[in-house]
Amino acid sequence: MARIYENTDHRPDEEIVLLRDERQRVRDATRAPFRWICSLEVEFPEPVLYPLGTLEHPGKGWKDLKPTLKGCGSGLLITPGHVLTASHVIAGLKVVKDVETGKARFKMVPAKRVIAIPGRNEEAKGNSRPFGAYASRRILVNPGFRTTMELPAAQLTKAQVRKALASDFGVLELQENRKGGALLPGLSAGWWGELPGYKIRPVAGAFRRELQSAKVHIGGYPGEKARAPCSVPWYSTDKVVEAFPKFRGRPESLLLYQADTSAGMSGSPVWVKGKDGRFYLVAVHSSFLDYKAGRMGRVNVGALVTKEMMRQLRDWEVGCLEMIIS
Secondary structure, eight states: OOSOOTTOOOOTTTTTOOSSOOOEEOSOTTSTTGGGEEEEEEEEEEEEBOTTHHHHSTTOOGGGSOOEEEEEEEEEEEETTEEEEOHHHHEEEEEEEOTTTOOEEEEEEEOSEEEEEETOOTTSTTOSSTTOOEEEEEEEEOHHHHHHHOSBGGGOOHHHHHHGGGGOOEEEEEOOEEETTEEETHHHHOOTTSSTTEEEOOOOHHHHHHHTTOEEEEEEOOSSSSSSTTOSOEEEEEEEEEESOEETTEEOSEEEEOOOOOTTOTTOEEEEEOTTSOEEEEEEEEEEEEOTTSGGGEEEEEEEOOHHHHHHHHHTTOTTHHHHBO
8 A cells, every 4th residue: 555545445454564563763863864754655646446455355356445535645855846656656646538449548647746754753742844845846757657558448457557566666856845955855855866775776786686685674654653654754774675577478677575665655665774984875666566575475675766767767867866876
C-alpha cells in the first residue's frame, strides 16, 4: 500500500510488516539523512483510484476500490528543490471511455497539489516543521509508469500492475522560494548528496553483487504511527532478499527486502552503507509482493536506482545530479 486515502478499506499494516514490527521512531528528524526525507500531503483534482489497488488487494477488482481526493506519502530531497518519490503517490487512475472502441480504459491523473515537509515531526514540541513546508510547481510522473498503467480496463491485471513497479518513481519540482539568493528548502534542510558521505549509485557491476549481501535502510512517514497520517518519521532496516529478481524468466529493475514498512512509506528512500563507509541511495520504496524467498511469503519492494532512472532524472532537468552520483 502506497499511501493513506480517505474512505479507504486498507488496513494500516498491509504494506507490510513482516512478522514483528521492528521499525524505530526517529526522535531527531533534523539530523542527516532524516532532514532530507519529506512527508508529502497530496491533493487530486478529482476522485481517483489507487494505482496499485488490485495488486495489494487479492481477490478485489477495480470496481471494488473506492476513489479518493487526498493521500499522503514520503519522498527525498535530491536537490535544493526536487523531491524523489513514487509515481503512484503523486498520480491516481480514473476510468474513461476509449474514443475508438467505446470500452472502459484507465487514464492517469497527476496530483493537483503536493506539499513537501522535510524533517517533519509533529510529536516534536515547538519544532514540528523545522525546515518549513513547500508546494509543488511541477509534478513529474514517470512516462514508463504511465504507459504501463493506461490500458483498457480488461488488460490492467494484477500481473500488469506488477510490471509497473520498476518504473514507480517520480519527481516533485518545488515552487521557487529563495532567501539571500539561495533556493529553499535546500538552504535550510540541505539534500541527499549535500554531505560527501551520501551518494546516489546506480546498481550495476560489482556494486550489484555487493548489494546482494547488504542491509537496507528505509526512512519515511507511516500513516498509522501518529494522530495525523504521515506526520512522524520512522526508520527500518533489514537484509536484501534479491536485486533484479526474475519474473517469468525476465529480470526486473526491482530491489526486494525484508525491512518493515506500512502505508504512507511509499516513496521513501532505500539506502545501504557501502564498503567505503558512504551511504548510497539504491531504491525508491514502492509496495510489497508475494515472493517465495520472503518471510511469510512476502517481501517489500522498491524501484532500483539504475542508469535508466538517472537518464529520466536528467530528462526532467533535475539539477545537481553530477554532484551526488558515484
